[in-house]
Amino acid sequence: MVRGGVTRRSFLVGGLTLAGTGLVGGTIASGRAWAAAPAGPAIIDCAGWGARPNSAVVPIWNQRPVKILVHHTATPNVADLSRGSAESLARGIQKFHMDVRGWLDTGQHFTVSRGGFVLEGRHRSLEVLQAGQRQVEGAHCTGQNVVAVGIENEGTYLSVNPPGALWDSLRALCVLICSRYGIRPTEIYGHRDFKNTACPGDRLYGMLPRLRTEVARGLGRPLVEGEADKESWPLLRPGDRGPQVQAAQYLLRAAGMREVAPSGRYDRLTAAAVLRFQELTQAEDVGMIGGETWPVLARTVRRDAGGDAERAVEVLAAQRGTESVPDVVTPREWRRLLGTGGAPADTSTDPEGPPR
Template sequence: MAEVVTWTSGGAIVGRFEVTRRGFLTGGLALAGTAVLGATVGAGTAWAFDGPPITDCAGWGARPNSAVVPIWNQRPVKILVHHTATPNVTDYSQGAAFALARSIQNFHMDTRGWLDTGQHFTISRGGDVMEGRHRSLEVLRIGQRQVEGAHCTGQNIVSVGIENEGTYIDTDPTDALWTSLRTTCAYICSQYGIAPTELYGHRDFKNTACPGDRLYGMLPRLRREVAGLLGKNVEGGATQKASWPLLRPGDVGVDVQAAQYLLRDHGMTEVVPHGRYDAATADAVVAFEQATGAEDVGMLGGETWPVLARTVRSSERSEAGKAVETLAARRNAESVPDVVTRPDWQRLLGTGGSPADTSVDPVGPPR
């Protein structure tokens, strides 16, 4: 059975493709100034997929990069999904999309001090897909090397970063954006040989709400649909990746209480383990993040949990042991291993799943 995928720009249909069971696209489009990606397949891939039309940097009026864009002689192994945290606009025109790309580049270069846009690709709410950092599209077509990004510390040379226009804390992305996101991910996977299950959110690696609670919650669906477009069969559990809960000021519950015990375990004895993410807890989280070199935003996410939740014996009389005991009481039907490691913490926190790719790139300042 085939699926019809339609691309629009400014409300007009510019392409209609039929996705076959084998994952190939057939059809055509007519969109001046936009690159249509061919089915050049990176070495070692088992499937081919033509991507959506992608406008390169020249097409949306990018400034020149301020320094040479580093290109690594290796392929990325995952895709990171972001949201731009900008208004959920209703202007879905291509002109609005290009203006967004320019504003992001200006912010990244003029305020962040980076050499270019940080992410590799940007998708507008109208579904327009644009190259972000210079040379990202060129290198993707070849499928052998990786443009160094600046979208997530520790992930900039092992992942492709995709920014999605809007804020998706309590709102779903538009259908046009979603269609472009999944077809873009499928093309990136086909070019680099990335497994369709290796799609992550920014918060999996940093202390951030990005890409928003709603879009982050849609990632299992994204993995499943990308796999379907590529004609790949994945087990249902494989689309749910092991992660860490995102805790924020105002949250309450057992997860917060366990985090408070763990903060005390690391010497922050001023924290009271009452299960409320209050100001004192937020201050302690910031202090811990500063001490460990993490992003100190007062949220407890994917960057800090792996450091905070140390390996511990479940029977030991320590604050970390109390954290295990607190979480285990909630899941009283499950046994707790004698030695609790990261996967066990994630299972006790209710965020277990298939193993996540924890590979990181050399630590360095974003450029």
């Protein structure tokens, strides 16, 4: 798994976790108190849902995570909201991650079921969160596994919102994580912010500004206007059309994919070029342009450089109307032109070593 460039001195070796206790109602079953943050949810630990032992040492890093990544499981939106269903989901995820993907354990740190049950994902995640000083290395997003806590939310949220019970528990869990680790609520992201994926679904992703706002309120630190909207990259998929697609097509041509016609339609030739570009850049080849491919594709460009890259700028500038465009278009300026500017990421809490 990718370790995000973290220095060796910051790494502490964890151990094989073979057993544990269930967490019910905010206290561990053995009687040891859980000093929860405000509105901290009850969390069912690995033993509580019948997890298999992890197959290798769980890596633990001697640093705090600096962000939270929200995912959806892309599983059916089941009507069974019971604890039993939640535990069955956790076992199914672990089986897939270990037996199909070949990972040492569940990839995410925590899982929230549609019924609002919160479960520990990877072994030792709950223990380490309780201490609030270190980070269990996950396997939920390449490049983010050491610096971000991964939360899977049961269901598929491309066209529907998550149920209220799930939302309430996700918010409470984020409040707890932010409180324990000193993470700012503005540092809550979706999986697609860093990968070419639809995860956590269009609807749940669109609710992240609300989540940041509500988590900040739960921490007693209300956000100022506009702070909940973060810089991001748009997700483009086959069948999409418009200026964003046309700009991406010009950028693909500038990168050598000359077979692409800048029509503004994400057609078959565009999809093939995207796959080839992703193969060349060693990105996940899913045929979508998201948070992993945009930063490579939308490189810094001068407006007077000519060629297809400048044409991409012109397409987006025309859409934005009277807004001024600087002579040098940086990644942040690209996001503004693409309509996904928002507030910049906060880097003040980054630990020494891992890049963001």
